[in-house]
């Protein structure tokens with residue numbers, strides 16, 4: 001089976017004074033459908049850079065990013081953007097929800113942007129909010145939700161576009177232990193349910209045990225991912 005997302009020898013350099021800094025140094029990685037991989041590493045090790053390259057938001061200086069076997073670097077920017085919109089869901093650390101919209105409307109807006117007809121997107125939005133455990137909170141605005149609930153809306157919104165790949169950046173950074181564990185368990189659940197290929201960047205190494213494999217970064221280099229026996 002072709003991996004949903006593959007990075008092959010990707011290097012990302014940023015200018016740094018008269019020289020350059022390698023945020024990613026020859027990183028290779030495969031994400032498979034139905035599996036969640038955690039990515040840990042100290043601050044500045046390159047985790048966000050890896051997410052940005054995997055999301056096709058940033059083109060690597062060298063190396064390739066394949067989405068379902070398609071070399072995204074060989075596509076025009078407009079096609080890469082379409083592929084990203086349709087195939088890749090991104091959950092940022094800060095939910096960035098619109099303050100005046102209810103949980104349901106946040107998702108409907110995401111559906112609208114993708115050109116989905118309102119009745120269809122409302123039904124899907126309700127279903128997703130149900131799946132992430134927010135069935136009684138669809139009419140609440142962000143300030144009426146807890147931090148954990150806002151993060152659930154954030155995850156459900158990323159699923160509106162039916163992505164194959166889900167990239168998640170530090171979703172538990174602002175949450176207590178109980179809510180953090182619940183969010184990681186939810187990510188495992190949606191990975192299985194929607195057959196997603198999920199990459200979870202986290203500082204919280206204690207939640208790595210819930211994922212299928214663990215990769216770690218240091219100085220832009222990725223140690224070979226290890227499967228987690230459970």
Ligand SMILES: Nc1ncnc2c1ncn2[C@@H]1O[C@H](COP(=O)(O)OP(=O)(O)OP(=O)(O)O)[C@@H](O)[C@H]1O
Nearest residue numbers: 014015021023041042043044045046047048049050
């Ligand atoms: N836009 C940029 N311009 C220049 N250097 C950058 C840029 N973004 C990241 N870097 C550098 O690239 C390296 C990797 O940074 P990156 O943000 O990917 O690490 P990180 O592991 O995500 O860190 P954190 O956990 O603190 O978010 C660091 O040395 C950082 O200073």
